[in-house]
Amino acid sequence: xxxxxxxxxxxxxxxxxxxxxxxxxxxxxxxxxxxxxxxxxxxxxxxxxxxxxxxxxxxxxxxxxxxxxxxxxxxxxxxxxxxxxxxxxxxxxxxxxxxxxxxxxxxxxxxxxx
Amino acid sequence: xxxxxxxxxxxxxxxxxxxxxxxxxxxxxxxxxxxxxxxxxxxxxxxxxxxxxxxxxxxxxxxxxxxxxxxxxxxxxxxxxxxxxxxxxxxxxxxxxxxxxxxxxxxxxxxxxx
Numbered sequence: 408x409x410x411x412x413x414x415x416x417x418x419x420x421x422x423x424x425x426x427x428x429x430x431x432x433x434x435x436x437x438x439x440x441x442x443x444x445x446x447x448x449x450x451x452x453x454x455x456x457x458x459x460x461x462x463x464x465x466x467x468x469x470x471x472x473x474x475x476x477x478x479x480x481x482x483x484x485x486x487x488x489x490x491x492x493x494x495x496x497x498x499x500x501x502x503x504x505x506x507x508x509x510x511x512x513x514x515x516x517x518x519x520x521x
Numbered sequence: 522x523x524x525x526x527x528x529x530x531x532x533x534x535x536x537x538x539x540x541x542x543x544x545x546x547x548x549x550x551x552x553x554x555x556x557x558x559x560x561x562x563x564x565x566x567x568x569x570x571x572x573x574x575x576x577x578x579x580x581x582x583x584x585x586x587x588x589x590x591x592x593x594x595x596x597x598x599x600x601x602x603x604x605x606x607x608x609x610x611x612x613x614x615x616x617x618x619x620x621x622x623x624x625x626x627x628x629x630x631x632x633x634x635x
Binding site for chain 2: 411413418427438440442447448449450451455462463465466498510511512513514515
C-alpha cells in the first residue's frame, strides 16, 4: 500500500512562471490537505479538499493560488506567476475520514523560485 | 500570532537519557494535540496524540503530557536513541465538525548523542 505520493520532489521555476504540484493520496483516502513550510517555520495549513470539492481554503493566499481534487487523478496545487516568496516546501496529506488528525503526509515538493 | 509555540529550537541529549520537548498553546479552543517527527527531506510522521479529556498518553518510549490549565504539553522520550534525532513538531486542532486544520509549532530539533 503506497503512501501519499507527491511529485515532483523538487521544482525550480523562474519568477512569473506557473508551478503545478501533484499529490496522489493513499489508496482509499478521499480527503486531502495541503500545507506549506517556509524556511525556519512550522507547517501552515493551506486548503482541505474532498473529491471534487474544496471544503476549507482559509489558509490559501487570495491570489495566484488554487487547488483542485478531481474525481479522477491527483490533487493539484497550482501557483500562478510565482514570486521568490513562494519558495517553500509544500506538503500534502491524506486521510480516509474527515479528520485531519488521522492524516498521513507525503514527502513534499520543494519549490524554488529563481 | 503564533497559537502553538515551541520555544526551544534545539535540544541535545545523551543516548539513553530522557528527552523532554515542550509546547505551549494560546487558543483555548484546541482540544486535540499531536506530535510529529520529521527527518530532512521527508514528510512529517505522526508519533503520538492526546485528547484534552486526558492528561497523559503513552506509546512505547513516547509519552505525551497535557496540562490544560497551563496550556502546555510535553513529549517525553525514554530512553533516547540516536535514531530519534529529528525535528519534532507539536500540532493542535479543534476537533469539531468542519475544523480539520492542524496548527503547527516551529519545531524543535533533537540531537541524540551516542
